[in-house]
Amino acid sequence: MADFEVRELGLDDVEAAVHLRAAAFANPVNDVQREVVRSRFERGGSLGIAVDGRLAGMLTVHPLGQFFGGRPVPMGGIASVAVSVEYRGRGIAPAMVTGALAAMRDAGQVLSTLHPATTGLYRRLGWEIAGAFPISTLPARSLSSLPPGEPERLRVAGADDFPLLRDAYARAAPARTGWIDRPEWFWDHAYSGTAHGYSVIAFDAIDGDGIDGFALCKQTPGPASFGFGLEVAELVARDATAVITLWRAIGSFGAQVETVRAVGATATLLPFLLPEQDLRQVEKNDWMTRLVDAPGAIAARGYEPAVTAAVHLEVLDSIAPWNNGRFVLRVANGVGTLEPGGTGEIQLGVHALSAIYTGYGSALDLAAIGALHGPVEPCRALDAVFAGPRASMLEFF
Template sequence: MDIRDLGEDDLDAVLDNRKRAFGPLSAGDAAMWRKMVTPLVAQGRYLGVVDGARLVATARINPYTQWWHGRPQPMGGVAGVTVAPEDRGRGVGRLVMGAALNRCADLGNAVSVLYPATTPIYRSMGWEHAGTRSIATLPTELLRTVAPGEPVKLRRMGPGDAGELVALIGRLHAASRASGPLCYEAETWRVWLADDDDFCYLADDGYVIYRWSGGDIEVDNLVAASEATARALWGLVGTSSSVAQRVTATIAPDDPILWLLRERSKDVVASTRWMFRLVDAADAIARRGYSPAVTASVPLELTDPARPANSGAWLLEVAAGSGALSPGRGGGPALTINGLSALYAGVPAATLRMSGGLTGPAEFDDTLDAVFAAKPYLLDYF
């Protein structure tokens, strides 16, 4: 079997594999899929395993920007991972995921995220459970109780606003010191913003994208940097309460809407887990943001069988909101790449010790928790 970059001529075979892995797409969804992935093919972001002329497995690396404690970095979003049913159990999945991991590095992505259909294969390659995508169900009538604040100017948003939206998202996540959320490239946003079924509104310091779904309202993204704009955007969604009974909304773990509602006795929130991996450990540490209140120096031992350059003795140093990972002498806590990836995303040291991702001296555990404190989330599914 061979691994190669896929071209546009392979997309029919890719779509067939996708159908066999995840079920059929409607004609409209298949057309949208082609529109979204064709540029990625030209960028070397679609990989395939072939057996002669037959396509056996695929993996796609989406180009995203992801924020960690308010600091952006390029992230490889691994998606479209398929293995033909007749070839499962032959190690083909590990083969294509190893190629995807190396391609993330080639593309300059020091970190990677994926939504797993199954955990074991991805965990065996170094990805680990890190954060959530949470969808809250809210009675639409409750949104009408969100009292307006200062007047906020809202306007409809379309494909021509893609560049402005990308810049706004960057400002919003930096200001809130967010960990986990991503942003598409402007070209992708232009495609999404052209969808007539989505209602998109823009303010100077926030935006919302929502749609009708089965008689109810579905909010994809609603992010704001001020109380007044948060009230205005949620109030806009709430104007549909005379027709829609429920709103399902993708929210941050501590989203302001949960505190703006007049009545909140029980949260109805469904969460989907996503997995995270450091591709280049030193680069990922340098690109992350940290609390300027934390200063630390911790020796670490790291093991990464799939990316040996990450393995070895390191010294972690954090000061003034920045971090560095440089070659060290060892003698400190020992982490698997899964453990360090989870720690980077705010999973507590105590949890990692009890699940095998962290061993060795415990004297630095509180320091590591302070360095990497985070509650990561995603608003988007890919």
């Protein structure tokens, strides 16, 4: 990899960064974008490379957490990787991402997740497809076949309800594999969207104890002169009554809305609710994850208390030498450790271990494509250790 100097970006870089992002992502050059970039740079974690005194590439690492096994794992969310067109093909993106790896380790972010625009670039650097981000459509009228749930608990939420949305999310997210542990600034960012045509349907808790769920929806242009489309950007629910009542309420738009668009994790439970297979995936951008600090990541997540296992691994990580070598993975009583040593019975790249870690990739499947080598029994043990609800998330960052 070419030798570039990766440095933290600051307020002096805002104007160049806004223009770089505009060229790379078709973002506008305006004061809203300047403010987005400025607040990121103030928060820290944005890195760049200059060539001949000009900003040639940049990325941001969002300090986030991600729930696995019910526990929030400190995670660096890589976003906005951009290289100016005249400097592409020289290894600037790999150099920045490698620099971010070291920075995340220093910051205690034991895991890193990103939405890739191209998968191979990140796979070669140790990330692997590790969770779902589908975009699906279904006829609104399919939802009217759901049971009504408890519609008397529904109401349209206003700006004053945002703390209740935060609480509802905080109570629902730990049970869902891969959901983001959202910091305060993330809420400001996510819900600035409500000023741009999103509306929120809330599902009140019983006895006035906050809300048990909500759906963030947006009207979109319809296919014909009559009616409109509806996009469900978020659907968060603490229990089955909340899930069913919210989806049924979305179905009540069926007189005007022919097609509902379900984004990301909102769609993951629907196939099990609908009487027919009406949900059609129309796009997707599965996210990728990397173990930044493998022992730290294994220790940080939760495990099923019923599972006890010891698996000897030989991890290949040519970019992060601290992860490279033989380890013994031990899991018991809901706690996991990864300690140096052992026989290295299973050999795998860090990218394969990352996919297994989130439960999205099966060790047996990865063995079938040659991404992992070893006997069947320890592969089965790995699959049992990391099994859980299907990894997904609501956010695209």
